[in-house]
Amino acid sequence: MNINDCRNIWVFVETEHGQVKNVALELINEGKKLAHTVGEELIAIVIGHKMENVVQTVISYGADQVILVDGAEYQDYTTDAYTNAFTKLIKIHQPSAVLVGATINGRDLAPRIACRMGTGLTADCTGLEISPEGEVTWTRPAMGGNLMANIICPNTRPQMGTVRPGVFKRGTSDKDRTANIIREEISTPEKEIRTKLRDFIHVAGIAGVKIEEADIIVSGGLGIGKAENFMLLQELASALGGAVAASRAAVDEGWISPLQQVGQTGKTVGPKLYIACGISGAIQHVAGMSSSDFVVAINKDPEARIFDIADFGIVGDLFEIVPLLTDEIRKRKKLNSTPPSIMTPNNICK
Numbered sequence: 001m002n003i004n005d006c007r008n009i010w011v012f013v014e015t016e017h018g019q020v021k022n023v024a025l026e027l028i029n030e031g032k033k034l035a036h037t038v039g040e041e042l043i044a045i046v047i048g049h050k051m052e053n054v055v056q057t058v059i060s061y062g063a064d065q066v067i068l069v070d071g072a073e074y075q076d077y078t079t080d081a082y083t084n085a086f087t088k089l090i091k092i093h094q095p096s097a098v099l100v101g102a103t104i105n106g107r108d109l110a111p112r113i114a115c116r117m118g119t120g121l122t123a124d125c126t127g128l129e130i131s132p133e134g135e136v137t138w139t140r141p142a143m144g145g146n147l148m149a150n151i152i153c154p155n156t157r158p159q160m161g162t163v164r165p166g167v168f169k170r171g172t173s174d175k176d177r178t179a180n181i182i183r184e185e186i187s188t189p190e191k192e193i194r195t196k197l198r199d200f201i202h203v204a205g206i207a208g209v210k211i212e213e214a215d216i217i218v219s220g221g222l223g224i225g226k227a228e229n230f231m232l233l234q235e236l237a238s239a240l241g242g243a244v245a246a247s248r249a250a251v252d253e254g255w256i257s258p259l260q261q262v263g264q265t266g267k268t269v270g271p272k273l274y275i276a277c278g279i280s281g282a283i284q285h286v287a288g289m290s291s292s293d294f295v296v297a298i299n300k301d302p303e304a305r306i307f308d309i310a311d312f313g314i315v316g317d318l319f320e321i322v323p324l325l326t327d328e329i330r331k332r333k334k335l336n337s338t339p340p341s342i343m344t345p346n347n348i349c350k
Contacts, residue, residue: 001117006096006157009035012086012109013046013058014077014101020054022213023101025061025170027163031099032062032171034130040096041065047085049075055181060173067093067182073190076197077105081188083112088186090117095158097136099128102162110162119156125163126268126287136161141264141287164268165212167291211260216242216273219262219289220250223278223299223318227255232322233277239329245269247285263288277318281306298322 009031013024024044032042044063046054048070055066069085086109090098100110102124114121127139127148135152138161142149153159211217218237220230230244237244246256248263262269264284270291277298279285286309289295297310298318307313314321 001091001094001157003155003157006094008040008043008093008095010043010045010095010098010158011063012098012100012106013044013054014103014105015046015048015051015054018048018051018053020057021101021103021165022170023103023106023163023165024058026165026168027099027101028058028062029171030128030163030168032064034097034128034136035064037130038132038134040134043067043093043095045069045086045089047074047082049073056175057173059177059179060175062171062174062177063179065180065182067184069184069186071187073188073193077109078193078195078197079108079112080193080195082109083116084188084192085186086113087116089184090158092184096134097130097159097161100160100162102164106162110160114160117156117158117160119158119160120151120153122151122153122161125161126167128161128163135159146283166267166269169270169291211243211245211262211269212267214243214269215271216240216275217245217262217269217271217289217292218242218275218277219245219247219279220256220277221247221279221285222249222253223280224250224255225278227253229319230256232319232326236275236322236326236329239326239333240273242271242273247279247282276306276310277322279306280304281308 011027011031014021028042028044035042041064043065044058046066046068049072051070055068058066067089073081100106111121122138122140125138125140129137135154136159138151139148218233220233224230233244245260245262248261248265250256251258251261264287266288268288272293274289274292275296281304295310296312297306298314298321299306300317302315
């Protein structure tokens with residue numbers, strides 16, 4: 001495609017069981033800033049079947065336009081069908097850049113599209129900037145998380161990148177917003193779809209809220225000592241209405257599911273409150289939680305690196321501190337009748 005003919009920032013709106021995934025709303029908010037910086041529009045790409053509710057949701061969260069491809073063959077995600085629809089949309093509308101969530105499906109879809117379009121793709125981005133000329137700088141961890149690489153794609157379009165969930169904040173919903181909806185009729189013959197979804201098996205780690213969607217996270221590291229001790233963190237998380245997570249060291253020991261791992265090789269999270277228990281603060285872990293609004297660190301080592309990024313640090317034995325903290329939270333909930341979902345760091349740390 002001719003670079004001079006390419007305009008607008010696109011966001012792929014990933015859905016699950018008819019619901020928009022948080023990462024899409026995060027990218028709409030951030031992508032809109034990029035688009036408006038260069039006087040262009042943020043366009044949400046919705047592919048699926050009977051997606052009117054999804055369309056209205058992305059409009060309410062700030063999409064300037066929505067391009068919709070609706071068909072029974074898009075009911076469930078498949079690489080072949082979605083790649084076919086997306087590449088045809090790109091050829092028709094010629095976007096300048098495409099943002100895709102770095103989810104399981106996003107990491108499957110984006111490289112296939114980039115390959116077909118003959119363009120570059122930057123994976124697992126944690127930062128985005130744009131020049132006045134519309135050139136996106138994609139920032140991602142490199143060399144084991146020890147440095148951050150800034151990558152550009154100056155010679156081909158669209159510029160493409162997958163962005164980790166939880167890196168950016170989603171905006172607020174305005175149900176009165178309106179936007180133009182473009183409906184494209186693109187079909188994918190059944191014979192071209194080589195895989196089919198036979199069943200959906202729900203896999204869960206420790207019961208509770210998904211860590212990438214949680215406002216409050218209680219996370220454990222090697223200092224937890226053994227798998228059974230994660231129940232202490234689960235009790236605190238339950239009292240707060242949050243989720244339990246872990247560092248890679250705890251996951252490697254087999255103490256907790258990889259689904260709960262935060263870090264460069266795990267999930268990126270950005271909760272309002274992140275409580276790190278027995279976590280040293282290795283750069284690989286920090287890369288996955290540095291977007292947290294407020295960080296509380298509990299560690300018996302006063303020299304632990306986690307204290308360098310913590311807003312509030314407690315030097316001491318987590319096995320003494322966490323139960324006391326849990327009891328105090330429960331007492332305050334009874335006294336104040338404060339729902340866990342609206343408890344704030346200020347409430348907790350006074």
